[in-house]
Amino acid sequence: MRANTDTTIRLATGKILAAFSVTEDIKKIRISHRQTAECALPGQFINIKTSDSLFPLLRRPFSINRTNPAQGWFEILFRVVGAGTNALAQLKIDSDIDFVGPLGNSFSLPDKSQNSVLVAGGLGIAPLEFLAQKLTEEKLSAHLFWGNQSSEAFSYQKQFSRLNLKTFFATDDGSLGFRGNVVTLLERELAALKDENICIYACGPNPMLRALQNFAAAKNLTCQVSLETMMACGFGACMGCNVEKADGSGYFYVCQDGPVFDIKEIRIYG
Known part of the structure; x- marks a missing residue:
C-alpha cells in the first residue's frame, strides 16, 4: 500500500x-x-x-x-x-x-474480476462496513467473515441487509455460526468460492491478523489490512504508532503510512 x-x-x-x-x-x-x-x-x-x-x-x-x-x-x-x-x-x-x-490512507478497491473477501475480528468490522458500502455502490459483491467471542455482538448484523454481502459468522463459544476463530472458518470456506482471484480485506486483533498473514502467504493471496493501534497525534508527529517493516529495515507509522497496509509489508506479532 x-x-x-x-x-x-x-x-x-x-x-x-x-x-x-x-x-x-x-x-x-x-x-x-x-x-x-x-x-x-x-x-x-x-x-x-x-x-x-x-x-x-x-x-x-x-x-x-x-x-x-x-x-x-x-x-x-x-x-x-x-x-x-x-x-x-x-x-x-x-x-x-x-x-x-x-x-490516513484507504483500501484499494478491487477490479470487477476480483472476488472480495472481508475478514473482521470483533470491532474490526468498523472500517470494513464502510468498505462494503463502497463495494455495494460500485455494484460489486463480497463475502464477509466476521468473528466474535459470542453471539451478542452480532445483533449489529441487521445493518448488513442493505449491503451486497454473503455473510459467514464465527464465535468462540459456538453460540452463533462456526465454533472457532474466523480465520479457520475462512480456510474451510475458501474452496467453495471457486475463484483464485481473491482479494482479502481485514481488520481485527493482532492474533487474528497474524494467523491471516500466515494463511495468505501459504495461499499466495492478496491481503490488505487496517491496523488498530493507539495514536497520540494522528499525522506522524509523535511517532508512537510504529509497526515494524517486514524486511526489518525500520518502521512504518500507522497514522501516516497507514492505517491500511499490504500484509506482506509488515511484521505482525500476536
Missing part, C-alpha cells in the same frame, strides 16, 4: 445527530459534517477530542464506519473501554464534537 501523501491537518467541528447502543458497551454515533461525509474513503479515520478538560488529554482515533454524503453525515462504531470512550458515549444529541480528519 502507498502512504497518503496529503499531510493537511483537517480540524473540524461536527454535531452529533444520533447515538445508538449496539450492546451495553458497543456504541455508534452519527456525526453531521458534510465535507467529511463527501470526501472520506474506506479505511480512513478521524481523531476525536473526547473532553474539554485536560483529562483525557490525547485525542482518540476511530475508523469511519459509514457515510451518507447526500445527507452530510458519517458514523463511528466503538467499544467503551476507558475514560476517552466513556466520555464520548456520554455526549448528548446536538453536542458539538471536535475532530481531525479524515486521516
Whole structure:
C-alpha cells in the first residue's frame, strides 16, 4: 500500500445527530459534517477530542464506519473501554464534537474480476462496513467473515441487509455460526468460492491478523489490512504508532503510512 501523501491537518467541528447502543458497551454515533461525509474513503479515520478538560488529554482515533454524503453525515462504531470512550458515549444529541480528519490512507478497491473477501475480528468490522458500502455502490459483491467471542455482538448484523454481502459468522463459544476463530472458518470456506482471484480485506486483533498473514502467504493471496493501534497525534508527529517493516529495515507509522497496509509489508506479532 502507498502512504497518503496529503499531510493537511483537517480540524473540524461536527454535531452529533444520533447515538445508538449496539450492546451495553458497543456504541455508534452519527456525526453531521458534510465535507467529511463527501470526501472520506474506506479505511480512513478521524481523531476525536473526547473532553474539554485536560483529562483525557490525547485525542482518540476511530475508523469511519459509514457515510451518507447526500445527507452530510458519517458514523463511528466503538467499544467503551476507558475514560476517552466513556466520555464520548456520554455526549448528548446536538453536542458539538471536535475532530481531525479524515486521516490516513484507504483500501484499494478491487477490479470487477476480483472476488472480495472481508475478514473482521470483533470491532474490526468498523472500517470494513464502510468498505462494503463502497463495494455495494460500485455494484460489486463480497463475502464477509466476521468473528466474535459470542453471539451478542452480532445483533449489529441487521445493518448488513442493505449491503451486497454473503455473510459467514464465527464465535468462540459456538453460540452463533462456526465454533472457532474466523480465520479457520475462512480456510474451510475458501474452496467453495471457486475463484483464485481473491482479494482479502481485514481488520481485527493482532492474533487474528497474524494467523491471516500466515494463511495468505501459504495461499499466495492478496491481503490488505487496517491496523488498530493507539495514536497520540494522528499525522506522524509523535511517532508512537510504529509497526515494524517486514524486511526489518525500520518502521512504518500507522497514522501516516497507514492505517491500511499490504500484509506482506509488515511484521505482525500476536
